[in-house]
Amino acid sequence: xxxxxxxxxxxxxxxxxxxxxxxxxxxxxxxxxxxxxxxxxxxxxxxxxxxxxxxxxxxxxxxxxxxxxxxxxxxxxxxxxxxxxxxxxxxxxxxxxxxxxxxxxxxxxxxxxxxxxxxxxxxxxxxxxxxxxxxxxxxxxxxxxxxxxxxxxxxxxxxxxxxxxxxxxxxxxxxxxxxxxxxxxxxxxxxxxxxxxxxxxxxxxxxxxxxxxxxxxxxxxxxxxxxxxxxxxxxxxxxxxxxxxxxxxxxxxxxxxxxxxxxxxxxxxxxxxxxxxxxxxxxxxxxxxxxxxxxxxxxxxxxxxxxxxxxxxxxxxxxxxxxxxxxxxxxxxxxxxxxxxxxxxxxxxxxxxxxxxxxxxxxxxxxxxxxxxxxxxxxxxxxxxxxxxxxxxxxxxxxxxxxxxxxxxxxxxxxxxxxxxxxxxxxxxxxxxxxxxxxxxxxxxxxxxxxxxxxxxxxxxxxxxxxxxxxxxxxxxxxxxxxxxxxxxxxxxxxxxxxxxxxxxxxxxxxxxxxxxxxxxxxxxxxxxxxxxxxxxxxxxxxxxxxxxxxxxxxxxxxxxxxxxxxxxxxxxxxxxxxxxxxxxxxxxxxxxxxxxxxxxxxxxxxxxxxxxxxxxxxxxxxxxxxxxxxxxxxxxxxxxxxxxxxxxxxxxxxxxxxxxxxxxxxxxxxxxxxxxxxxxxxxxxxxxxxxxxxxxxxxxxxxxxxxxxxxxxxxxxxxxxxxxxxxxxxxxxxxxxxxxxxxxxxxxxxxxxxxxxxxxxxxxxxxxxxxxxxxxxxxxxxxxxxxxxxxxxxxxxxxxxxxxxxxxxxxxxxxxxxxxxxxxxxxxxxxxxxxxxxxxxxxxxxxxxxxxxxxxxxxxxxxxx
Amino acid sequence: xxxxxxxxxxxxxxxxxxxxxxxxxxxxxxxxxxxxxxxxxxxxxxxxxxxxxxxxxxxxxxxxxxxxxxxxxxxxxxxxxxxxxxxxxxxxxxxxxxxxxxxxxxxxxxxx
Numbered sequence: 010x011x012x013x014x015x016x017x018x019x020x021x022x023x024x025x026x027x028x029x030x031x032x033x034x035x036x037x038x039x040x041x042x043x044x045x046x047x048x049x050x051x052x053x054x055x056x057x058x059x060x061x062x063x064x065x066x067x068x069x070x071x072x073x074x075x076x077x078x079x080x081x082x083x084x085x086x087x088x089x090x091x092x093x094x095x096x097x098x099x100x101x102x103x104x105x106x107x108x109x110x111x112x113x114x115x116x117x118x119x120x121x122x123x124x125x126x127x128x129x130x131x132x133x134x135x136x137x138x139x140x141x142x143x144x145x146x147x148x149x150x151x152x153x154x155x156x157x158x159x160x161x162x163x164x165x166x167x168x169x170x171x172x173x174x175x176x177x178x179x180x181x182x183x184x185x186x187x188x189x190x191x192x193x194x195x196x197x198x199x200x201x202x203x204x205x206x207x208x209x210x211x212x213x214x215x216x217x218x219x220x221x222x223x224x225x226x227x228x229x230x231x232x233x234x235x236x237x238x239x240x241x242x243x244x245x246x247x248x249x250x251x252x253x254x255x256x257x258x259x260x261x262x263x264x265x266x267x268x269x270x271x272x273x274x275x276x277x278x279x280x281x282x283x284x285x286x287x288x289x290x291x292x293x294x295x296x297x298x299x300x301x302x303x304x305x306x307x308x309x310x311x312x313x314x315x316x317x318x319x320x321x322x323x324x325x326x327x328x329x330x331x332x333x334x335x336x337x338x339x340x341x342x343x344x345x346x347x348x349x350x351x352x353x354x355x356x357x358x359x360x361x362x363x364x365x366x367x368x369x370x371x372x373x374x375x376x377x378x379x380x381x382x383x384x385x386x387x388x389x390x391x392x393x394x395x396x397x398x399x400x401x402x403x404x405x406x407x408x409x410x411x412x413x414x415x416x417x418x419x420x421x422x423x424x425x426x427x428x429x430x431x432x433x434x435x436x437x438x439x440x441x442x443x444x445x446x447x448x449x450x451x452x453x454x455x456x457x458x459x460x461x462x463x464x465x466x467x468x469x470x471x472x473x474x475x476x477x478x479x480x481x482x483x484x485x486x487x488x489x490x491x492x493x494x495x496x497x498x499x500x501x502x503x504x505x506x507x508x509x510x511x512x513x514x515x516x517x518x519x520x521x522x523x524x525x526x527x528x529x530x531x532x533x534x535x536x537x538x539x540x541x542x543x544x545x546x547x548x549x550x551x552x553x554x555x556x557x558x559x560x561x562x563x564x565x566x567x568x569x570x571x572x573x574x575x576x577x578x579x580x581x582x583x584x585x586x587x588x589x590x591x592x593x594x595x596x597x598x599x600x601x602x603x604x605x606x607x608x609x610x611x612x613x614x615x616x617x618x619x620x621x622x623x624x625x626x627x628x629x630x631x632x633x634x635x636x637x638x639x640x641x642x643x644x645x646x647x648x649x650x651x652x653x654x655x656x657x658x659x660x661x662x663x664x665x666x667x668x669x670x671x672x673x674x675x676x677x678x679x680x681x682x683x684x685x686x687x688x689x690x691x692x693x694x695x696x697x698x699x700x701x702x703x704x705x706x707x708x709x710x711x712x713x714x715x716x717x718x719x720x721x722x723x724x725x726x727x728x729x730x731x732x733x734x735x736x737x738x739x740x741x742x743x744x745x746x747x748x749x750x751x752x753x754x755x756x757x758x759x760x761x762x763x764x765x766x767x768x769x770x771x772x773x774x775x776x777x778x779x780x781x782x783x784x785x786x787x788x789x790x791x792x793x794x795x796x797x798x799x800x801x802x803x804x805x806x807x808x809x810x811x812x813x814x815x816x817x818x819x820x821x822x823x824x825x826x827x828x829x830x831x832x833x834x835x836x837x838x839x840x841x842x843x844x845x846x847x848x849x850x851x852x853x854x855x856x857x858x859x860x861x862x863x864x865x866x867x868x869x870x871x872x873x874x875x
Numbered sequence: 876x877x878x879x880x881x882x883x884x885x886x887x888x889x890x891x892x893x894x895x896x897x898x899x900x901x902x903x904x905x906x907x908x909x910x911x912x913x914x915x916x917x918x919x920x921x922x923x924x925x926x927x928x929x930x931x932x933x934x935x936x937x938x939x940x941x942x943x944x945x946x947x948x949x950x951x952x953x954x955x956x957x958x959x960x961x962x963x964x965x966x967x968x969x970x971x972x973x974x975x976x977x978x979x980x981x982x983x984x985x986x987x
Contacts, residue, residue, distance in 0.1 A: 039948030
């Protein structure tokens with residue numbers, strides 16, 4: 010071998026020497042050198058060097074390493090730390106369990122809310138054209154006040170597309186809700202109820218509802234076409250295949266038509282606000298409306314696609330006079346608003362966007378954050394409180410030469426370990442309660458682990474762990490061991506002001522929640538029991554269709570003879586939500602510049618009586634009088650607005666025809682309690698009353714319903730009877746409020762429980778710390794009560810300050826919420842007194858267990874040590 | 876008590892140590908293993924195995940001579956101990972007895 014030969018790679022050699030046991034160095038380096046030279050003789054230098062590296066890495070084996078299990082300080086130390094963590098948890102089982110339960114409940118709560126919120130946010134966002142999909146809304150100027158509505162003239166869409174270049178596509182549509190239960194459809198044999206609507210020909214180009222069969226762009230071009238969903242196809246035909254071209258019959262009230270299937274779409278996603286079973290071409294609706302299709306009639310909703318890069322506010326300015334130019338004297342200003350925003354931001358006040366469901370999204374996000382904050386604070390509080398128990402451990406370790414950094418790592422990893430464990434428990438909890446949660450919220454949420462969720466929750470757990478562990482890790486580890494071991498530092502940890510602050514913060518949040526829950530509960534109770542001005546009990550609500558429409562008089566007369574039926578009538582109004590209104594009322598002495606809105610209902614004989622609406626003056630419509638078509642009834646609010654004195658017999662002009670006022674009814678709530686009772690008129694000059702109401706006797710309701718069904722089958726064999734109870738329909742309007750009420754109750758209880766767990770842990774800790782003091786006091790003659798008072802005092806002060814902070818905030822929040830109802834309860838002082846008292850009592854009960862135990866302690870026991 | 880069973884790899888290594896006699900050090904054993912079995916092996920793997928066999932008491936070792944291409948460093952020469960021999964013996968008789976009981980081979984033996 011010559012000296013020119015290249016040497017083995019130096020770095021590899023250094024690496025080998027770094028990790029290899031000293032006693033092996035000679036033989037191993039010898040072997041590797043020999044191998045290197047052998048390879049060099051037979052192969053290239055690079056191969057030899059690579060082989061050397063390969064051999065070095067292959068010496069990374071336990072037997073050859075310097076720091077191996079049995080002889081590594083690190084390994085022993087970590088093993089020791091884990092052992093200590095484990096033993097500590099066993100030693101203080103109760104506080105560990107409190108900690109984990111508290112934190113994981115908080116995390117679970119936050120997770121549930123997170124799932125709900127992300128679902129809410131995703132609503133309607135799935136359309137491919139989402140970014141450019143806008144809805145046309147109309148601002149109605151009603152005597153200076155702007156009211157915003159979604160209804161627009163049915164001929165608007167076409168005009169927009171032709172006249173406004175920024176609008177590249179527009180579609181007229183009728184929401185399925187407009188037709189309630191009035192559509193039925195059949196494959197030629199049996200009719201079933203289904204939700205249908207009419208939409209413009211580009212509907213499926215604008216909205217991305219995926220087609221299973223058929224061509225989205227051609228499916229609504231023909232007047233006789235119909236697009237149905239998969240589930241309707243299954244109901245009608247039992248299959249979703251080979252349906253294109255098949256005929257179906259449909260009925261809408263008294264209209265009977267046929268249509269040919271041109272498309273089958275997949276069932277609509279749950280996060281779509283648009284829900285229907287089938288779509289018919291808008292042209293059909295135009296034919297039905299006939300002359301009613303003009304600029305003054307708002308009988309459609311309009312969706313548009315705006316061109317890329319359109320300035321929306323400029324477009325809205327441009328649209329401002331769109332309808333006014335077409336119709337002289339019009340009071341409406343159209344504007345566009347992003348379709349997917351309408352779900353969360355659906356409320357307008359005087360033409361300006363004023364929130365909507367986003368309020369609940371924000372509210373729950375806030376509650377989620379609160380609960381999470383309470384849980385995390387709790388965790389930190391208890392961890393730091395417990396940490397001072399471990400001062401001796403720190404002292405001994407430091408005396409034995411432990412470095413500060415290793416203590417920091419020990420405490421941090423310990424608390425992170427517990428938080429990560431709590432996170433797992435939280436996932437378990439969420440998984441268990443998700444079905445119930447879905448039931449309450451009316452959603453279909455599922456726990457899906459995506460990167461965002463896992464990274465988000467994991468980092469939350471780790472940050473909480475790090476924060477909680479930082480106190481013992483950074484603060485306690487800094488003390489001189491001699492001070493710790495002499496016990497000089499012991500006393501000062503009982504009452505850190507931060508800990509007090511945290512308890513106050515927690516309890517403030519809990520009290521705010523108690524106030525809110527009380528108020529929400531009271532308001533919901535109020536809604537359900539408020540006298541609406543009519544009797545909503547035992548009234549069936551049915552759609553009027555087929556023979557019932559064609560032969561209303563006979564239908565009503567025979568219906569009243571059915572055993573158990575007290576009265577029956579029908580009207581154009583649902584009596585639970587705003588129906589149609591008009592501004593076309595004038596009377597002598599009316600200021601012609603002021604437009605006044607009248608809620609209007611076409612009614613049949615006996616409606617006032619069926620609903621039990623009180624007639625204050627005059628009479629209601631009756632067959633005993635002739636030409637009732639020219640008569641009108643008003644409510645109190647209308648009389649007040651009109652300023653009519655002695656209204657009976659006066660003449661009022663409705664839509665150009667003179668009508669005689671025959672009666673005045675007491676104000677009653679014809680819509681949700683969010684709205685005021687507005688002026689209302691009742692007229693008879695109509696042929697069509699879609700909503701039937703049947704007052705039945707309170708006894709034997711099932712038999713009566715059976716009787717009505719039998720009668721209906723005979724009278725109206727082509728239709729199936731679908732009935733609902735009026736009082737239930739009324740409740741259904743407040744489903745959002747009812748959900749908020751139930752959910753807020755749950756979340757508030759959880760927040761309170763978590764706070765109490767924290768208080769409990771802290772009380773236990775304080776009682777333990779002050780054991781000696783209590784012992785001495787007892788020996789000097791202090792009684793039980795005195796000691797209980799001593800221990801409770803601190804906590805009482807904290808809770809009292811929390812009450813002081815929380816009540817004004819609670820007042821502010823709850824009065825804001827009540828402001829969304831026109832008819833609401835008054836905030837009473839006792840709501841707040843009760844909330845405060847409740848918090849105080851809960852706090853006392855929580856700590857009483859600990860204080861009483863401390864007061865009963867035998868002083869000999871706690872004083873004999875040391 | 877130490878584990879005293881023999882793995883397949885260990886068995887081969889032990890045999891090779893026996894074959895090589897006075898020249899049995901880690902590198903040489905690894906080379907021999909590669910030529911005999913046509914399987915690639917690293918010196919580290921062989922060394923680890925030799926170490927394990929020594930712990931089990933089947934091998935002893937002593938530092939031997941050095942050579943210039945080793946940079947003057949000595950090699951560790953391994954020798955089979957009595958218990959190493961007997962464990963090889965056991966392994967062989969176990970194998971043989973198993974082979975003899977396997978009908979597929981028995982026919983062949985009978986036939987030849």
